Amino acid sequence: MKTKLFGILAFAFLGFAHYWxxxxxxxxxxxxxxxxxxxxxxxxxxxxxxxxxxxxxxxIGYLIKRKNSWDQxxxxxxxxGLVLTGLTLVLGSIWGKPTWGVWWTWxxxxxxxxxxxxxxxxxxxxxxxxxxxxxxxxxxxAIGLLTFLNVPIVYMSVKWWRxxxxxxxxxxxxxxxxxxxLRLGALALLAVCLFFLIVRLKIAKERAVRxxxxxx
Amino acid sequence: xISFLSQTYWILTKDLKIEFRELYHLxxxxxxxxxxxxxxxxxxxxxxDLMKKIAPGLFWIAIFFSSILMLNSSFRxxxxxxxxxxxxxxxxxxxxxxxxxxxxxxxxxxxxxxGLLPFLVIFFDLSLNPSLLSILILGSxxxxxxxxxxxxxxxxxxxxxxxxxxxxxxxxxxxxLASVQATQYxxxxxxxxxxxxxxxxxxxxxFIFLLGSILLADLMFEEPQGGK
Numbered sequence: 001m002k003t004k005l006f007g008i009l010a011f012a013f014l015g016f017a018h019y020w021x022x023x024x025x026x027x028x029x030x031x032x033x034x035x036x037x038x039x040x041x042x043x044x045x046x047x048x049x050x051x052x053x054x055x056x057x058x059x060i061g062y063l064i065k066r067k068n069s070w071d072q073x074x075x076x077x078x079x080x081g082l083v084l085t086g087l088t089l090v091l092g093s094i095w096g097k098p099t100w101g102v103w104w105t106w107x108x109x110x111x112x113x114x115x116x117x118x119x120x121x122x123x124x125x126x127x128x129x130x131x132x133x134x135x136x137x138x139x140x141x142a143i144g145l146l147t148f149l150n151v152p153i154v155y156m157s158v159k160w161w162r163x164x165x166x167x168x169x170x171x172x173x174x175x176x177x178x179x180x181x182l183r184l185g186a187l188a189l190l191a192v193c194l195f196f197l198i199v200r201l202k203i204a205k206e207r208a209v210r211x212x213x214x215x216x
Numbered sequence: 217x218i219s220f221l222s223q224t225y226w227i228l229t230k231d232l233k234i235e236f237r238e239l240y241h242l243x244x245x246x247x248x249x250x251x252x253x254x255x256x257x258x259x260x261x262x263x264x265d266l267m268k269k270i271a272p273g274l275f276w277i278a279i280f281f282s283s284i285l286m287l288n289s290s291f292r293x294x295x296x297x298x299x300x301x302x303x304x305x306x307x308x309x310x311x312x313x314x315x316x317x318x319x320x321x322x323x324x325x326x327x328x329x330x331g332l333l334p335f336l337v338i339f340f341d342l343s344l345n346p347s348l349l350s351i352l353i354l355g356s357x358x359x360x361x362x363x364x365x366x367x368x369x370x371x372x373x374x375x376x377x378x379x380x381x382x383x384x385x386x387x388x389x390x391x392x393l394a395s396v397q398a399t400q401y402x403x404x405x406x407x408x409x410x411x412x413x414x415x416x417x418x419x420x421x422x423f424i425f426l427l428g429s430i431l432l433a434d435l436m437f438e439e440p441q442g443g444k
Contacts, residue, residue, distance in 0.1 A: 122383040142432045
């Protein structure tokens with residue numbers, strides 16, 4: 001019941017933040033209204049990174065503590081991170097078409113994000129493949145850890161290419177009228193993701209209980 | 217208790233001996249890489265200048281695909297015939313087993329690459345530079361390090377062999393990128409000394425993943441019941 005209430009509040013907050021971004025914030029001097037996707041796209045990218053990092057923590061936690069709850073944490077956060085990465089790419093494409101004139105280009109930032117999507121899809125696929133509940137967490141933790149190790153390398157290695165994706169604006173270079181809805185949007189998305197995480201962890205726990213009942 | 221290094225050496229020589237007794241496996245991997253080079257050069261038409269430019273990329277793609285064939289079968293013998301249990305009974309250190317396998321795969325990759333190089337020179341009209349060897353060594357080390365680890369983790373599952381490239385190739389993107397760029401700068405001219413950046417990336421990648429894989433190697437061989 002509490003979870004449901006939290007979920008409703010989180011979505012209401014998201015709606016409020018987006019109302020701010022869509023209606024209250026002024027249009028951009030160069031891009032007009034197209035820029036408004038920033039209020040969704042940028043928070044999605046931030047949260048995707050955050051959740052992959054949380055998944056990495058989960059993998060480490062499992063390797064140290066060997067508790068299944070860490071493994072469930074790693075899986076749930078990775079799934080949410082994957083959805084957010086997909087969302088980031090789709091939203092970026094929608095913005096790219098009117099701005100750059102193409103849906104997709106092999107820009108380093110875009111390429112690394114797409115690679116993240118493939119890497120974590122592989123990670124989640126291998127999780128589904130291993131039916132042995134005793135071996136699954138160990139192998140997944142190993143793969144999850146190595147997968148994340150690659151993220152900064154990929155990110156840094158392509159920074160040496162020239163990039164089409166614009167450099168991040170800092171709050172100093174942005175109008176405060178636009179910074180506020182961006183921050184609101186990020187916070188709201190975080191709340192929604194936390195709601196997803198709570199629900200997903202519950203599902204993972206129930207699944208684990210069922211697996212234990214089935215195997216013994 | 218045999219020392220760690222001699223265990224590694226023992227695993228390595230065991231694999232090498234078997235591999236040279238059944239040479240057909242190594243030969244088929246080589247033929248596969250060779251065919252890939254031919255097919256890639258056919259499919260891209262006959263523009264000598266263009267071919268020269270993209271030759272390093274084609275070469276490394278051929279190596280990547282061939283390496284999957286090699287990696288998929290690198291734990292095959294251990295999975296069959298109950299050899300796994302045998303190794304566990306001998307209480308081999310999992311880290312030594314991993315390192316032995318890694319060295320074996322690394323050597324095979326190097327042999328494969330050096331075998332394919334002459335054809336690269338003939339098909340694409342390239343000139344070779346002796347320092348290419350260092351790039352080959354670093355690149356193969358990267359492929360073998362992550363590849364052996366993943367192969368050990370997942371080939372025991374039925375669908376593991378199909379999944380291996382899916383998991384491995386995205387992981388190896390930095391290796392591919394750096395190897396291709398470094399090879400390219402070596403074969404064409406490099407007025408701004410950019411090659412060293414990519415060589416450095418290869419070294420960093422090899423180091424990080426070697427360390428990570430060795431630390432995690434114990435997980436590969438844990439028995440289902442044997443968890444702490």
